[in-house]
Structures are given as C-alpha cells and as structure tokens.
Amino acid sequence: MGSDGGHCSFVLLAEFDILAGAQLKYQFPQPLGVDESVLAMSMLPDGAETQLDDWTIFFLNQTAFNTISPVLALDTPEVKTTALDGEPAQKPDLLCVLNLVRTKHDKTLDRGAKVLALAICTRHPFIQIFKPVLLMALDDYFSDPSQDCLARLFDAVNSMNLSAAPILTRNEKMVMRSSDRKDIFAEKFGHGPPPLQGWNNGKSLLQHRSTNSGESFSSFEEGILMRNKDRDEATMGAVSVQQPTAQSSPSEASFSLGGSAVWVGDESGLDTASGEGGGEADSIISFVGSSTVASTHRRRRSTDASSGSSQAHAKDGMLRPSMSHTPSSFDPYMRSGAVKDTHFFHTTVVYKDHQLPIKMPLATFPEEVGDYSLITLIKAFSSQTLVSGPLHPHLHTNGPQTHPIIILFNALVTGKRIIFLGHKKPAGEVSSFVLSACALGSGCGAVLRGFIERSFPYANLNNKDEWEAVPAYIAGVTNPIFKSSPTWDLLLDISAGSVTVARDIHTTYPTTGGMPLGIPSLVRSATFSTEGSLGSEEDMVRAGNAKADNNADNLFIEDIKSAIEYHYGESLVRVRFTEYVLRFVRLASRYEEDMTGSTKFGYPSSAFDNRAPNPRLGSGIVFNDESAGRKELAANSHRIEAWRKTNSYEYICADFRNAQLMDAIQGFDVSHQLFRLRNAKSMSDAEVSTIMRTLAENVKTYDQVIELLAYLMPHGGGLLHIAFCLFHQKESVREATVDLFNQLRAYPVGVLFLQALNHFQRYAYVRQAHAREKRLVVEQQQYQQPPPQQQPPFYSSTSFNRTYSTDRMVTPTINGGFQ
Structure with missing residues (x-):
C-alpha cells in the first residue's frame, strides 16, 4: 500500500431539491458514467429528512446498470481477474460507496430543512475508517458550498499513508483475528527483529535475564529447574556446554524463568485490572481472550500451580477481559514496545490542518464490508415463533425447529432472494444488517465468497427493476411496499424480528419428494448400524421413516446464544x-x-x-x-x-x-x-x-x-x-x-x-x-574426542588353553571360536 494508492476513486455530492427531487450535484474529479438519478436516490434514502445524520452503503460495478470504468478516476480502464476458471474476465473491481446524509434544519427554507449527502467511492472494504473525514468534509461544505470541498476531501483521503502497513496473508489474518493479544505480529510493525531462524551465531536469542530477589516466581517451576540444574552439573562435571549453531532444542538458559518466552515467569510485564501481576495466567488470557478452552460455557476456578492463576478470574467466576502487554526489558521481540493494538494500522488523514486519527483493520477480507455486527443480527432474529411461511428443505434443515439464523444462512448459501425490511429505520441500520448477512454466509469472509457482489445494502424503488434482476440478491429496504412484492423468497423484518418465507417457494424451487440418489442407502445403513441402539418403538419408527434430525445446527446456535449471554465479544x-x-x-x-x-x-x-x-x-x-x-x-x-x-x-x-x-x-x-x-x-x-x-x-x-x-x-x-x-x-x-x-x-x-x-x-x-x-551435546563431545589408545589384544592360555602372540590377528569364527 502506498501513500498515493488511490484510496478514494470518486467523491459525490447530492442534494434534495423541492421541485426536482433528489439531484446529483457534483461528481469529482470526473463523471462516473452512471445514471445520475440512480446515484442520487441511493445517496438520499427514503425518510432521510427524519434523521439528522444517516449512513448508507452501496456498491458499484455489480451489474451493467451501475458499472463504471475506470474504477480509479483519471486512470486507464483496469479489469480484475475474477473468472471462475482462472481466465481473465472483463470485470472491474467492486467499488464500495460510503455515504453520509445530513439534514440541517433552517426555517428560512421552503421545506424547513436542507438535506445533503456526501459520498466517497473506494476499493477498500474497511470503509468505516473514512467516517471521521467524511463528517468533517460535510461540515465544511455546509459552511462553504463549493466543489473545492470535494477536491480537498479527495486529496486528503488519497494522501493517507499506508506504505508502512503490513500486508497479511490469509493465514496471518486468520491467526490475528482469532487472537485477542494486542501484540500479535508486532514484529511486522518494526518493533522487533525479524522472525527467528533457529539460533544466531551459536547464541540463543532468548537470553536469560538476571532477576531481582523481590520478583515473583512460581516456586513449583523454579524448584524443578533448580533440581535439573543440580543433577546436570553433578553428571557432567565441569564440562562446558556450548550452544549448537544449527537449530536445536532450547538450552537451560533460554528456558530460565526470568527470560524465557515459553515460561513467562515475569509477572511485572503485565498489567492487570487489580494492579497485581497475573503471571502466566494473564498471558494466556490475553492470548485466548474471553473464550474458554472448551466449547461449553461452564465456569470452573483454576487449580494451576502458579499463584497468579486464580487472579485470572473475576469475582463472579467469569474470565476477565484480555490484558495488554506492557513494556518489559526482557522481551526479546519487543512486542511490548507496540503500545497500540497491532490488529490495526494507525495512521492519520490531514484535512484542513486537522490530524484525524485512522485505525485501519489488518485482518479484513473482501467479503467483510463496513463495521458489521453478527451479535446484533442474532439478537434481532432469535425467536423461532416469529418464523412464518411454508417449510422448504433448502431452508428448514431441521424442520419447524430450524432457528431463524440457520434459515438465513441456508437462504444465503442456496441462492435465495433475500430482503431486509426496516420500516421507519435509518438506512444505515438496514445496510448494516445486509452486510452482516453477507459476512454470515461467507464465514466472515474466510471461507466462501460471492455474497457482496450480489448485495444491495440500501435499495429503493427507483432502481427496483435493476437489482431485482440480479439472481439471489440480498437487499436492504426501508419502504414497506416491498413486503407485498412477489420477487423475494425470504423477508426479514428488522422492526418485528420476524422471518417470512414466500408462499410460492416450492413452485420457484421445486424439490424431489425423497432424498437425492445415494442418501437413502446411507440412512438405511445408519438405521441398522450396530454402533447405536434403538431404545424404543418410537425410535424405530423415526429411524424407519428416515427423518434425520440435524441437531448440530441447534447445538451450535445454543452455543452462540450462550456466548452472547455471557457477554463474549x-x-x-x-x-x-x-x-x-x-x-x-x-x-x-x-x-x-x-x-x-x-x-x-x-x-x-x-x-x-x-x-x-x-x-x-x-x-x-x-x-x-x-x-x-x-x-x-x-x-x-x-x-x-x-x-x-x-x-x-x-x-x-x-x-x-x-x-x-x-x-x-x-x-x-x-x-x-x-x-x-x-x-x-x-x-x-x-x-x-x-x-x-x-x-x-x-x-x-x-x-x-x-x-x-x-x-x-x-x-x-x-x-x-x-x-x-x-x-x-x-x-x-x-x-x-x-x-x-x-x-x-x-x-x-x-x-x-x-x-x-x-x-x-x-x-x-x-x-x-x-x-x-x-x-x-554429550554425544557430540564424545564423537569429537579422540578414541583412547588401544592395547594389543592378549589372551591367556588359561582362557583358551593356548597362548596367542601379540602380532597375530585374532578373529572369531562362525561357530564362536577363534582362529
């Protein structure tokens, strides 16, 4: 990422005119080539005048009606390789549009208020980082309504320096997002040496640190290491042990309590909520986060040998939030030198001499757009009693007991047309639900893809024909008229928390009466398997009818609900x-x-x-x-x-x-x-x-x-x-x-x-x-020592009834004798 990496492609400004309606007033630095009325209606959602501030999100380059080229202003047309078979396809990058709508009341105006919308188009999925500068730019435009404001915003965003931001691979992103440690991958920020490659010049980079008598250690660990040291000194004597130059097992010095990165015996390097050193337990919690080792949610106090382990539990038995790693002189990687959270790259955007801090997330996948929340989505649709409509095998994988979130996931992966309806809700809230659904179906962007390209976080009547023509669309609307539209398969009402399946879904997606070919035999073999026993006649009837209960989904949802109830993040x-x-x-x-x-x-x-x-x-x-x-x-x-x-x-x-x-x-x-x-x-x-x-x-x-x-x-x-x-x-x-x-x-x-x-x-x-x-080491030393001088073999006559001269070679025969 460079400082001039084209973070902002276009800047748009729209306003509502009392006579002409929504109008696209400015396109900077050049026109996009898209129907201006479509852009204006997308930027000024229904009911925008009822909200002081609102955010909407929509995409460009999804379909023919909203495709622009080039994706970077004043640039040559550029396409991206997205073909399924690996061949280049004429499909430009998806552009994310972050739009801020503001209503400024003014009694001198005809409508009593002025409604403006300012938007930036970017290729970055983490569009939420641009909200501060967009807020300041819109304030600037209200005070000085000219195109110069758009030019300043365009230049400010594109001058944001991300050249020092580490570019993580998919696996690095997976490791980072699963860890709550704020020093994860700190070495990529220049806070320490590059990754170690074994041993450096015959000397371990994990050196022993001299410790003070006042420092706290685990007596259990210290006693064991001291006994090992005494035993080794007794057996090896005064033999000096040298570190091997190649990668080998860690030495005793590198495993000492004070300086070992494995033992982590220095509690002074960690801050706790109570101000006391939590030692190894805090290190574990800061790494694992607020989750438990097992998938269940039982609570049990630790019986660890370390005196600081019990401090990892709050008074109610819950695990404490993650701890941050503070400066410590013995940390060989200087992870503690990274004061800020390494999950983000910290930079600034300079707008009119204002330094706006920016936190760019480093573990974001393309299918994760904006600052979505799965917890909000799950809480909004958590009641199975609010599910209506016919049962369909594509959606109801556990019959009537299928949870609404599982129904939504099934609709996403099976390509159903989905609408999120938020009547009298801010358009930004509706958009957030659509983006959360896309993340849900893709496994938070880490497993599947193809959901964002068919999603319309805010959709309206003006471009209804276009987005409804997209197969398997995922749309967010605020107009209740869409509830009576025949073009959706699953409708989720945000206000009521209800989920409705279309009445004609069996006609739209017909299925065979029985299981697909090959599965009945599997079910029959499972029914008569000797691994399980059928305890009652009811069980035999259920098995004979081959009605398999998909309890895995229900158990998973119950686990998620428990995690949310226990305030997991x-x-x-x-x-x-x-x-x-x-x-x-x-x-x-x-x-x-x-x-x-x-x-x-x-x-x-x-x-x-x-x-x-x-x-x-x-x-x-x-x-x-x-x-x-x-x-x-x-x-x-x-x-x-x-x-x-x-x-x-x-x-x-x-x-x-x-x-x-x-x-x-x-x-x-x-x-x-x-x-x-x-x-x-x-x-x-x-x-x-x-x-x-x-x-x-x-x-x-x-x-x-x-x-x-x-x-x-x-x-x-x-x-x-x-x-x-x-x-x-x-x-x-x-x-x-x-x-x-x-x-x-x-x-x-x-x-x-x-x-x-x-x-x-x-x-x-x-x-x-x-x-x-x-x-x-002992074997190596023995190998390097010269062999002792051997005396010529001499065998007495009493042993073999014969005396052999010293210059005669004695070799054993096959039958065990000598010749």
Whole structure:
C-alpha cells in the first residue's frame, strides 16, 4: 500500500431539491458514467429528512446498470481477474460507496430543512475508517458550498499513508483475528527483529535475564529447574556446554524463568485490572481472550500451580477481559514496545490542518464490508415463533425447529432472494444488517465468497427493476411496499424480528419428494448400524421413516446464544461462524464424494491406513459416530444440492484448486489430523506417531508455521491437544512433538501459542527438550574426542588353553571360536 494508492476513486455530492427531487450535484474529479438519478436516490434514502445524520452503503460495478470504468478516476480502464476458471474476465473491481446524509434544519427554507449527502467511492472494504473525514468534509461544505470541498476531501483521503502497513496473508489474518493479544505480529510493525531462524551465531536469542530477589516466581517451576540444574552439573562435571549453531532444542538458559518466552515467569510485564501481576495466567488470557478452552460455557476456578492463576478470574467466576502487554526489558521481540493494538494500522488523514486519527483493520477480507455486527443480527432474529411461511428443505434443515439464523444462512448459501425490511429505520441500520448477512454466509469472509457482489445494502424503488434482476440478491429496504412484492423468497423484518418465507417457494424451487440418489442407502445403513441402539418403538419408527434430525445446527446456535449471554465479544462469535461454515464446506465435500465418487473442493474421505510400508494418513471430514454422520449428511442433502448450483460453489472449487498449488503445507489434510488429535475416541500408536512425524517434517518455514496455527483456534485450545503428545507412551511421538514445538518457537507468533499452554505441558516440553539437547551435546563431545589408545589384544592360555602372540590377528569364527 502506498501513500498515493488511490484510496478514494470518486467523491459525490447530492442534494434534495423541492421541485426536482433528489439531484446529483457534483461528481469529482470526473463523471462516473452512471445514471445520475440512480446515484442520487441511493445517496438520499427514503425518510432521510427524519434523521439528522444517516449512513448508507452501496456498491458499484455489480451489474451493467451501475458499472463504471475506470474504477480509479483519471486512470486507464483496469479489469480484475475474477473468472471462475482462472481466465481473465472483463470485470472491474467492486467499488464500495460510503455515504453520509445530513439534514440541517433552517426555517428560512421552503421545506424547513436542507438535506445533503456526501459520498466517497473506494476499493477498500474497511470503509468505516473514512467516517471521521467524511463528517468533517460535510461540515465544511455546509459552511462553504463549493466543489473545492470535494477536491480537498479527495486529496486528503488519497494522501493517507499506508506504505508502512503490513500486508497479511490469509493465514496471518486468520491467526490475528482469532487472537485477542494486542501484540500479535508486532514484529511486522518494526518493533522487533525479524522472525527467528533457529539460533544466531551459536547464541540463543532468548537470553536469560538476571532477576531481582523481590520478583515473583512460581516456586513449583523454579524448584524443578533448580533440581535439573543440580543433577546436570553433578553428571557432567565441569564440562562446558556450548550452544549448537544449527537449530536445536532450547538450552537451560533460554528456558530460565526470568527470560524465557515459553515460561513467562515475569509477572511485572503485565498489567492487570487489580494492579497485581497475573503471571502466566494473564498471558494466556490475553492470548485466548474471553473464550474458554472448551466449547461449553461452564465456569470452573483454576487449580494451576502458579499463584497468579486464580487472579485470572473475576469475582463472579467469569474470565476477565484480555490484558495488554506492557513494556518489559526482557522481551526479546519487543512486542511490548507496540503500545497500540497491532490488529490495526494507525495512521492519520490531514484535512484542513486537522490530524484525524485512522485505525485501519489488518485482518479484513473482501467479503467483510463496513463495521458489521453478527451479535446484533442474532439478537434481532432469535425467536423461532416469529418464523412464518411454508417449510422448504433448502431452508428448514431441521424442520419447524430450524432457528431463524440457520434459515438465513441456508437462504444465503442456496441462492435465495433475500430482503431486509426496516420500516421507519435509518438506512444505515438496514445496510448494516445486509452486510452482516453477507459476512454470515461467507464465514466472515474466510471461507466462501460471492455474497457482496450480489448485495444491495440500501435499495429503493427507483432502481427496483435493476437489482431485482440480479439472481439471489440480498437487499436492504426501508419502504414497506416491498413486503407485498412477489420477487423475494425470504423477508426479514428488522422492526418485528420476524422471518417470512414466500408462499410460492416450492413452485420457484421445486424439490424431489425423497432424498437425492445415494442418501437413502446411507440412512438405511445408519438405521441398522450396530454402533447405536434403538431404545424404543418410537425410535424405530423415526429411524424407519428416515427423518434425520440435524441437531448440530441447534447445538451450535445454543452455543452462540450462550456466548452472547455471557457477554463474549464479537470476535469470538465471528470465529465460531467461520468454523461453522468451514464444517459445512467439508460436509458438502463428503456429500459430493458420496454422490459422484469424487469431490472438487476437498480432500477425499479416507481413514488411516497402516498396512502399507509407508503408513497413509486419513483425510476428509471425520465423524466420531458414523451413524450420526450419515444422518447429518441426509439432513443436509437438500441444501448442499442447492448450494452446488450457485456461484459460491464455483468460487470454492477455484479457491481449492489454487490452495492445492499455493499452500505452504502440501500433501496431506491438516484439518483432518488436528481433528483426530482433538476429538478421536481412540487412536492407534501408529497413527499418532505418523501424524506427529508428518507435522514435524512439514512445518518448518514461517509460512508453514502460520498455516498450521491458522487451524488452531485459541478458543478451541490452540496447541493444547498437540501438547498432549508430550505425554505419549512412545518416545518417537514425544520426540516429534518436541521437534514441532522447537520449530514453532523459532518465530514470535509460535512463542505466543506456546505461552498459552498450561504449566504441566510447558514443563513437559522444557524437560524433554532440555534432556534431549544435553544428550545430543554429550554425544557430540564424545564423537569429537579422540578414541583412547588401544592395547594389543592378549589372551591367556588359561582362557583358551593356548597362548596367542601379540602380532597375530585374532578373529572369531562362525561357530564362536577363534582362529
């Protein structure tokens, strides 16, 4: 991103004329070439005069009626490669338009008020960062109504310097957005050295820090390390231990309490709400955030050995909010030097000598536009009693018990026409619901795409024919006349919180009477599976009718509602929906494989095979209960079939093909292996050993480490389940785990994940890594020492009844004698 990176493409100004209506007065620096009346009506929504200030959002370059070229003013026409098959397509970048509407009352005017709208067009999805400068520019225009105001706004936004902003990859964004630590990726802001590559010139970069007697340590950890030190000194004597120059296990010095980035024993580096040092517990909470390790929401006080662990709980038993990392002299990466939150890049926009602070989010995907809120969306549509209309298998995957949010998700992924109606609501509020729905369907932009390009956050009667002609549109309206329109499939009334399914939806989207081909056999095999028992005649009748209950969706929604009730943040809810959409895609991949024999957007389903000389890892989605898995496939079959006919499906197939070529970790399904380690009821030693050895061999570079960590959501335990392999009965598994953790520890972000492990897991890692390094050093020294001078063999006659001269070679024979 450069300082002149074209942040603002156009600036528009519209006003309401009492005679002519909504008029587009200025287009700077040049006309867009779009129908001016369409732009003016989009900028001046219905009922704008009733609001002092309102925000609307709409897009350009979606369809033929609102396409402009070039997307940058005074530039040559530029197109973007967005074709599904990878070939260039004549489709320019999507432009986001942020529009501010203001009503200024003036009794001297004919209508008693003046209504103006000022908008900027940008390619950035994080359009909310431009709100401060837009507010100031509109104030400027009211005081000096001239085109010079638009020119100043255009120049100010384009002069915003983002050249120092780090550009994150998809996996880095996934790691950042799942972490509440304010120092995540601080090394990318120039606050510390570049990522470590093992050891530097034979000396560990994680040095031991001298500590004062007044500092607080965990006596449990300190005692163990002191005993290890005494034992090593007794066995090795005065032998000096040198650090290996290549990447190796951490030394004792680097694991000392004061300076270790793994032990994190210095509580002085963390601020707590009570002003006391929380130590390791605060570090974990600041990394994990306000979420728990398990997916449930039970509360239990910690029994950790650290004296500061209990401080991580508030009086009501709830986890405290995340802590910020404050300056500390021993932090080798100087993450604490980043005073501001590294989730954002902080810059300024200079408008008329005013320095306006800007916080640009770094983990935003193109499908996430604006400052949306999934929590607001869920709270608005949370009552199943307010759902009306016929049941349709594309939408009601759990029959009448389907939650409204699941109905909305199903409508999004199956390509239904959706309208959000906000009668007497600000247009900005309606727009926010549309953008939240797009994020919901895409997994917060991290999984699916194709929703923003068919969304119209604010739509009106003036361009009704155009946006209603877009297949599977997602529109936000304020005029109640749309409620009687026959062109929508799902209508969500924001004011009432009601969800209405169109009466003729079965005619518009007909479905077969039974399950799709292949699924009935799955259901029958599940019914007569020996893994489950049918406890009653009612259960047998239900199973015989093949009515599979999709309880996974209901459990997920209950989990989300509990998280909101316990005041968990927006970030956790977004991560959970990302996981939900990821699982839907993996479930659809399994369904496609069962139906067609192969899948275009996922790994084929297979179990671990230990029969070959080289064991083959499993892949694909995992069901702990195959019977329940088959029922889930049957329950989701209709919505998966409908989704496979949408552009979203074509996009995911193209994205998977690209991932197969571009992913840093190649050759096996990482998600499958992590799921097995986390949820498998039983695993053979051979499978665990193969998984850990494969991870250790394929996770070495920075990109590979980031890709692995992107799968390990902190609220799901992070490295917790991998760390259990440190206690495995097989030494090869423990050794591979230590190798993997050593490779993670070479990078600052890996250190943060290791910090989140509990005392026992970190101690197991320290002890095993330290013991192995000592062993390797001793072996190396023994190898380097010259062998002792050997005396010529002499064998007495009493031993063999014969005396052998010293110059005669004695060799054993086959039968054990000598010759």
